[in-house]
Amino acid sequence: MMLLLIFISSGLFLGWSLGANDAANIFGSAVGSRMLSFRRAAIIASIFVILGAVFQGKGGAETLNELGTVDALGGGFTVTLCAAFTVYVMTKRRLPVSTSQAIVGAIIGWSLFTGNATDMSVLRKIFITWISGPVLGMLFAAGLYLLLRWALRRAKIHVIKLDSYIRTGLILAGAFGAYSLGANNIANVMGVFVSSAPNMILDFGIFRLDGVQLLFLLGGIAIAVGIFTYGQRVMQTVGNDILSLNPEAAIVVVLAQALVLFLFSSSTFSELVAKTGLPPLPLVPVSSTQVVIGAVLGIGLVKGVREIKMKTLGGVAVGWIATPVIAGILTFFLLFFMQNVFDLEVTKGMSSADTVEKLVQPPRILNMIIYGLLIMSLAVITLLLTYIFRQQKLRLKTENELLIQQNQNYMVQQSISNLEISAIQKQNESLHSKLENKRKEFIDIALNLTEQRMFLESLLEELDQLQRLNDPNTLGIRLKGLSTRIRQRMSFSTEKENFYSQVEQVHKDFQEKLSTGFPHLTEQEKRLAMLIRLNLSAKETATLLNISPKSVEVARYRLKNKLKLKKEENLTQYIIDL
Amino acid sequence: MLSFKHANKSIKQIDQFLDKVDEGNLIFKEGVRNYLNGNRESFLDNLKTISALESDADILRRKIENTLYTQSLMPQLRGDIMRLLEELDNIIDLAKHNLFQFDVEVPYVPTELNQELIRLTELSVAAVESLIPAARSYFRDPDAIKENLHRVYLFEKEVDKMADSIKRKVFQEMQGLKLSEKFHLRYFTLHIESLSDKAQQAADLLNIMAIKRSL
Numbered sequence: 001m002m003l004l005l006i007f008i009s010s011g012l013f014l015g016w017s018l019g020a021n022d023a024a025n026i027f028g029s030a031v032g033s034r035m036l037s038f039r040r041a042a043i044i045a046s047i048f049v050i051l052g053a054v055f056q057g058k059g060g061a062e063t064l065n066e067l068g069t070v071d072a073l074g075g076g077f078t079v080t081l082c083a084a085f086t087v088y089v090m091t092k093r094r095l096p097v098s099t100s101q102a103i104v105g106a107i108i109g110w111s112l113f114t115g116n117a118t119d120m121s122v123l124r125k126i127f128i129t130w131i132s133g134p135v136l137g138m139l140f141a142a143g144l145y146l147l148l149r150w151a152l153r154r155a156k157i158h159v160i161k162l163d164s165y166i167r168t169g170l171i172l173a174g175a176f177g178a179y180s181l182g183a184n185n186i187a188n189v190m191g192v193f194v195s196s197a198p199n200m201i202l203d204f205g206i207f208r209l210d211g212v213q214l215l216f217l218l219g220g221i222a223i224a225v226g227i228f229t230y231g232q233r234v235m236q237t238v239g240n241d242i243l244s245l246n247p248e249a250a251i252v253v254v255l256a257q258a259l260v261l262f263l264f265s266s267s268t269f270s271e272l273v274a275k276t277g278l279p280p281l282p283l284v285p286v287s288s289t290q291v292v293i294g295a296v297l298g299i300g301l302v303k304g305v306r307e308i309k310m311k312t313l314g315g316v317a318v319g320w321i322a323t324p325v326i327a328g329i330l331t332f333f334l335l336f337f338m339q340n341v342f343d344l345e346v347t348k349g350m351s352s353a354d355t356v357e358k359l360v361q362p363p364r365i366l367n368m369i370i371y372g373l374l375i376m377s378l379a380v381i382t383l384l385l386t387y388i389f390r391q392q393k394l395r396l397k398t399e400n401e402l403l404i405q406q407n408q409n410y411m412v413q414q415s416i417s418n419l420e421i422s423a424i425q426k427q428n429e430s431l432h433s434k435l436e437n438k439r440k441e442f443i444d445i446a447l448n449l450t451e452q453r454m455f456l457e458s459l460l461e462e463l464d465q466l467q468r469l470n471d472p473n474t475l476g477i478r479l480k481g482l483s484t485r486i487r488q489r490m491s492f493s494t495e496k497e498n499f500y501s502q503v504e505q506v507h508k509d510f511q512e513k514l515s516t517g518f519p520h521l522t523e524q525e526k527r528l529a530m531l532i533r534l535n536l537s538a539k540e541t542a543t544l545l546n547i548s549p550k551s552v553e554v555a556r557y558r559l560k561n562k563l564k565l566k567k568e569e570n571l572t573q574y575i576i577d578l
Numbered sequence: 579m580l581s582f583k584h585a586n587k588s589i590k591q592i593d594q595f596l597d598k599v600d601e602g603n604l605i606f607k608e609g610v611r612n613y614l615n616g617n618r619e620s621f622l623d624n625l626k627t628i629s630a631l632e633s634d635a636d637i638l639r640r641k642i643e644n645t646l647y648t649q650s651l652m653p654q655l656r657g658d659i660m661r662l663l664e665e666l667d668n669i670i671d672l673a674k675h676n677l678f679q680f681d682v683e684v685p686y687v688p689t690e691l692n693q694e695l696i697r698l699t700e701l702s703v704a705a706v707e708s709l710i711p712a713a714r715s716y717f718r719d720p721d722a723i724k725e726n727l728h729r730v731y732l733f734e735k736e737v738d739k740m741a742d743s744i745k746r747k748v749f750q751e752m753q754g755l756k757l758s759e760k761f762h763l764r765y766f767t768l769h770i771e772s773l774s775d776k777a778q779q780a781a782d783l784l785n786i787m788a789i790k791r792s793l
Contacts, residue, residue: 034653156718159659159791160585160592163652246791247654 007073010081012222015189019226024234025292026177029250030170031235038232045178046224052182053220059267059283060187066122068111074344076192079106082331098287099188105324109331114347125282133286134294140256141298166247173254180261187285190219200364204372256295584649591642598635599666600710606673607703613680614692632674665780676769685762698740705733705774720791730781737774
């Protein structure tokens with residue numbers, strides 16, 4: 001069993017590369033256009049590829065065996081390895097290549113090396129199928145596209161609803177495509193190992209799996225691994241190429257490809273055709289990529305595309321010849337090497353009759369009902385646990401997100417509260433300073449009032465005394481004295497001082513800037529600057545400074561010089577901007 | 579199945595949105611007519627209605643955008659669809675703005691110009707009226723888009739001609755008007771004309787979208 005596993009590793013590798021590359025033909029457009037997530041596409045593709053391989057994969061494998069029954073494990077290993085290597089090298093060099101053609105070439109190489117005759121009628125059948133695959137793909141695609149276009153034009157479905165239908169359609173067509181791919185192409189992966197398959201039947205109660213199907217199950221799993229590990233990249237690059245078609249065309253391409261692969265792998269359909277008297281359809285592995293090219297061409301023809309890329313078609317045709325030839329030559333030389341250097345058995349030299357005899361030996365039937373139930377139960381439990389774990393994880397994630405959001409909200413609220421507090425504090429401070437100013441103002445007014453009253457009372461007293469005087473000389477002197485007192489009083493010294501102290505209080509910053517920036521300014525000049533900042537007129541300034549308006553002009557000129565302003569600069573603007 | 583539910587919701591919202599734009603367009607026509615005929619009360623009523631319609635259209639557009647992107651519906655077409663809805667939203671925005679300009683600036687319109695300005699409004703509104711079925715057919719029957727679009731282009735040309743003739747009349751024949759009044763009338767002719775220009779812009783976009791959707 002271990003030996004079987006080691007030898008089929010080359011087949012598994014081929015399966016892996018098939019999964020990585022060909023799944024893109026099925027789900028590429030859906031994933032590339034983000035209509036379907038890769039995870040979902042990969043799960044659907046894997047399940048249906050395995051189902052197709054296990055339940056409908058025998059037909060193609062039988063045809064390959066008719067071409068050449070590789071009866072030794074070593075031979076099978078070498079044949080598949082050479083096919084895989086050819087596919088790898090040609091893909092790397094961006095040459096059109098198909099696993100089906102590589103494996104057929106490798107089998108012919110094996111037949112030539114071992115001296116087994118190649119059945120030319122089978123080869124002809126295979127070759128015709130290769131050509132008819134893309135041609136059928138083209139015809140199906142053209143027909144389906146015309147049908148779809150006619151239906152859509154008649155149905156007038158809303159574009160958004162159509163999108164939902166297409167999404168569902170892509171999943172269904174993709175599932176069908178994956179099933180057909182598994183059914184048709186599993187022969188490439190495991191076909192040459194069929195004669196080495198264990199002669200046993202596993203009975204699962206509802207269904208039975210024989211040795212070949214088990215082998216195909218392994219191949220199917222290898223394809224699924226290929227889809228999961230490398231499919232995403234290919235789907236996104238290849239998918240975007242197909243995407244230049246619209247989604248409706250993409251669905252047609254997938255469906256046409258699925259139909260062609262299904263037709264060339266379904267023995268039931270082949271028998272149905274045979275019953276009608278027509279020649280039965282050959283069950284041959286065909287290249288899904290080439291069918292896709294045919295399908296795209298079919299749609300192009302319907303849409304009236306005049307330019308057909310002859311280079312692509314030429315590439316396909318060259319692939320039909322070059323790939324089998326390269327794989328065949330490679331197999332021939334590697335078999336020689338394996339047989340003579342590693343002493344590996346590449347053929348048992350069994351005749352077809354021997355093989356048939358081996359196949360008709362009664363198989364060992366293993367009752368797998370209990371194991372099956374166990375496996376099923378295990379699978380159900382695993383699924384349940386995964387589901388619960390995922391739900392738990394999702395719940396935690398949601399809770400975490402909620403917590404983060406709440407935290408953010410709290411932080412925002414906190415910063416808003418802080419802002420509000422600081423705004424209130426500022427407001428309080430300003431109110432406090434206003435209150436203080438008002439208080440000072442009231443005290444000043446009160447003091448002023450008292451002082452004024454006292455001055456007026458003294459004036460009244462003086463006037464009373466003057467009224468009683470009879471001597472005109474004394475009266476004149478006293479009146480002159482009175483007039484001087486009144487004039488002195490008019491200089492408003494106390495009020496002015498109060499005014500300046502209040503203004504200085506309000507414009508504290510300005511005062512500081514003036515003192516630090518221009519330390520050589522006199523007290524009088526600083527006051528003048530302050531009055532200019534208040535935008536007072538020359539007359540008002542003159543009154544407050546107790547000088548004439550003319551002197552104000554001179555003082556402004558001097559201040560301008562001291563502030564080192566140019567002639568064209570405006571003193572008022574400069575002081576306001578300071 | 580969830581996507582079908584969202585699809586139905588979006589379809590309903592798009593239909594409602596198009597209804598709002600259509601209604602807004604008709605209210606614009608009524609508003610201009612009421613202003614020119616001096617029906618102040620009806621005109622103010624039209625202003626209120628068009629404001630409500632414009633606001634509803636905005637809300638609906640945002641809802642549609644949200645559903646299309648969050649439910650990843652039509653990843654290939656949604657960019658175009660959103661642009662189309664934005665263009666249509668611009669039309670109802672413009673209609674509202676223009677009607678408010680009448681209310682704010684209160685242009686003086688000589689009575690002899692009334693009929694021509696009403697005709698200009700009717701033609702401009704007709705361009706938008708033809709655009710709405712074209713937009714509707716994009717969603718259900720893309721082959722029918724072109725049939726409706728040629729009407730948009732036709733009305734737009736007619737609007738241009740009509741606006742040109744009004745401006746000529748104002749500047750060359752109506753000597754009694756002040757230059758400021760003439761300028762004012764020119765601006766209001768432009769305001770009405772701009773609606774059909776917007777319709778033409780949306781029609782150009784629809785043309786390209788129709789090609790993309792053709793099978």
